Amino acid sequence: MTTKQGWIQRAATLKPSSGLYIDGAFRSARDGQTFPTVSPRDGTVTAHIAAAGETDVDDAVTAAHRAYEAGAWSRTDRRYRQDVLVRLSELILENVEELALLESTDTGHPISDALGVDVPSCARTFRWYAEALDKVYDDVAPTPRNALAIISREPLGVIGAVVPWNYPLIISAWKVAPALAAGNSVVLKPSEQTSLSALRLAELATEAGVPAGVFNVIPGLGHVAGAALGRHPLVDKITFTGSPEVGRYFQLYASESNGKQVALELGGKSPQVVLHDVGDIKACASAVAWGIFYNAGQTCHGGSRLLVDERVHDELLAEVIKVGRSLKLGDPLDPETQIGTIIDDTQLQSILGYYKVAEAEGITVASGGTQVRPDGVEGGYYLEPTVLDGVDNAGRIGQEEIFGPVLAVSTFRGAAEGIRLANESKYGLAASIWTQDITTAHTAARELRAGTVWVNTFDVADIITPFGGFKESGFGRDRSLHALDAYSALKTTWIHLGDAPLGDD
Structure with a gap:
C-alpha cells in the first residue's frame, strides 16, 4: 500500500x-x-x-x-x-x-x-x-x-x-x-x-x-x-x-x-429526526456524525439538521461530539485521514460567514469551528467538524444549505412535531427517522417529504435505488x-x- x-x-x-x-x-x-x-x-x-x-x-x-x-x-x-x-x-x-x-x-x-x-x-x-x-x-x-x-x-x-x-x-x-x-x-x-x-x-x-x-x-x-x-x-x-x-x-x-x-x-438541508425511543444512541450518533462530516460536509444530501427529541438531546449530543472529535482531519494524501478539505477559499469563507450568523442568532458552538492545518502542509482549506446547538429551525442556520462540516441541532417533543419541523424546509432531498416503533417508522417515512427516507440509518446507498428530491x-x-x-x-x-x-x- x-x-x-x-x-x-x-x-x-x-x-x-x-x-x-x-x-x-x-x-x-x-x-x-x-x-x-x-x-x-x-x-x-x-x-x-x-x-x-x-x-x-x-x-x-x-x-x-x-x-x-x-x-x-x-x-x-x-x-x-x-x-x-x-x-x-x-x-x-x-x-x-x-x-x-x-x-x-x-x-x-x-x-x-x-x-x-x-x-x-x-x-x-x-x-x-x-x-x-x-x-x-x-x-x-x-x-x-x-x-x-x-x-x-x-x-x-x-x-x-x-x-x-x-x-x-x-x-x-x-x-x-x-x-x-x-x-x-x-x-x-x-x-x-x-x-x-x-x-x-x-x-x-x-x-x-x-x-x-x-x-x-x-x-x-x-x-x-x-x-x-x-x-x-x-x-x-x-x-x-x-x-x-x-x-x-x-x-x-x-x-x-x-x-x-x-x-x-x-441540493438539500436533510434532517435526521431522532425520537425519544431511538434505542442504540451510539449507533445513531455515529450515523449522525458521519452523515454530516463525511467529505467535510460537502454532500448535497448530508444530514445537516439534527432534530432530536428533548428527552434524549443531551445524551445524543454528547455522543455525536465524541464521534466528531475522533475523526482524523488531515492531509488528503495521508491514508489515515478521514476528513479532508473544503474545496476552495471561496467556499471556506462562505462557511465561516455562517459562524457569524450563528453568533448573531445566539446559537451555541458545542464543538469545533476552528480552522486548522495539518503538520507539513502549507496552504489549503481545512475546517474542524462543527456542532451548533440550540438552532432555530426557521432561522438561517436551520434553513440554508451551508455545504460544510456544520451540524445544526434543534429540539422538539413528540414525533408529530419532529416531522413537522423536518418538512419545514424548501428542500426535500433526503431525511431519516430514528425510532424503535415500526408503526411510527412507516408513518414517518410516508409523511417526510424527501426523495430518500432512511429508517434507523443514514446515507446507505447503492446504484440499484433512485436518487433525487422533492420541492426545491x-x-x-x-x-x-x-x-x-x-x-x-x-x-x-x-x-x-x-x-x-x-x-x-
Whole structure:
C-alpha cells in the first residue's frame, strides 16, 4: 500500500491531461484560453485546463450529434454497448490509483476514500448499467384483438451533463453511464474546480471502444461553457447537479432554445429526526456524525439538521461530539485521514460567514469551528467538524444549505412535531427517522417529504435505488433503472392485424 510520502511524491510529479476532449481526442480551446485548477490540499496549481468557449461547445455538441446520427453507437446492438461499457468498468479499476490520485488532488477527498469509494463506485455504475441492458424488456399494450401495440425505448440523442465538484467521478458516472447505455451521445461539462478525472475517464472510454464523438468532455467556466451547452439547439436533454440558482438558469436556457428536457438535482438541508425511543444512541450518533462530516460536509444530501427529541438531546449530543472529535482531519494524501478539505477559499469563507450568523442568532458552538492545518502542509482549506446547538429551525442556520462540516441541532417533543419541523424546509432531498416503533417508522417515512427516507440509518446507498428530491431539491432521478428510462424516448408502434379471420393457404 502506498504511504503518505509515496502519494505526496506521486502528486508532485502528476502531469494530467488538460485539453478539451472532443471527437475522441484532446485539443486546445480555439481561442487558447485556459484556467488553473487548484488543489485544495495546499492551494497550489495542479494544471492549467483548456477553457471551452461557445465555439468549442458547438464543436463538441456537433461531434456528438454527428456520431449519434451516424449510428455507430446509437443503432448498434445493445450487447455491443454492453461489452464496451463492461470493458470501461474494467479499465477504471485497472487505473484505480491514477484516478484516485487525480480525484484526491482535485477535490481534497481523503486518498483512502478516493481509492475505496469514489473510483470503485464509478466502475460499478458503468458495469451495472451495462449488465442491465439485456434485462430491460419492451412492453406490449393490452390492445383489442385486431391490433398489436409495442412500446419500445430509443435513445434521446445528445445529452448535456453538468456535474459539480464534490463527487466528480461518482456523479459523472451516474449521468454518463445510463445515457451511454441507452445509446445516446454525451457532452460532459465538469466543474471548473474538478476537471481532471472526467478528462481521464473520457480517454479510457475511447480505449474501451466508445466511438469518437460519443463521449466528449468540455471543461470551462459555468457562465460560458455551461450556458452554451444549455442553450445549444442540438442538445436534447440537460442533466444538472448543483445549486438551485444555477438549476433555474438551465430551465431558462431550455426555454430560450429548443425546449430540451431538463433534469435537476439541487441540493438539500436533510434532517435526521431522532425520537425519544431511538434505542442504540451510539449507533445513531455515529450515523449522525458521519452523515454530516463525511467529505467535510460537502454532500448535497448530508444530514445537516439534527432534530432530536428533548428527552434524549443531551445524551445524543454528547455522543455525536465524541464521534466528531475522533475523526482524523488531515492531509488528503495521508491514508489515515478521514476528513479532508473544503474545496476552495471561496467556499471556506462562505462557511465561516455562517459562524457569524450563528453568533448573531445566539446559537451555541458545542464543538469545533476552528480552522486548522495539518503538520507539513502549507496552504489549503481545512475546517474542524462543527456542532451548533440550540438552532432555530426557521432561522438561517436551520434553513440554508451551508455545504460544510456544520451540524445544526434543534429540539422538539413528540414525533408529530419532529416531522413537522423536518418538512419545514424548501428542500426535500433526503431525511431519516430514528425510532424503535415500526408503526411510527412507516408513518414517518410516508409523511417526510424527501426523495430518500432512511429508517434507523443514514446515507446507505447503492446504484440499484433512485436518487433525487422533492420541492426545491429538484426533479428527475439519478441511479437505478429509472435513470435508464430517463435517457430514453418511448415509442409506440401500433400494428393493425385486420378484422377478418385467418384464411386457408
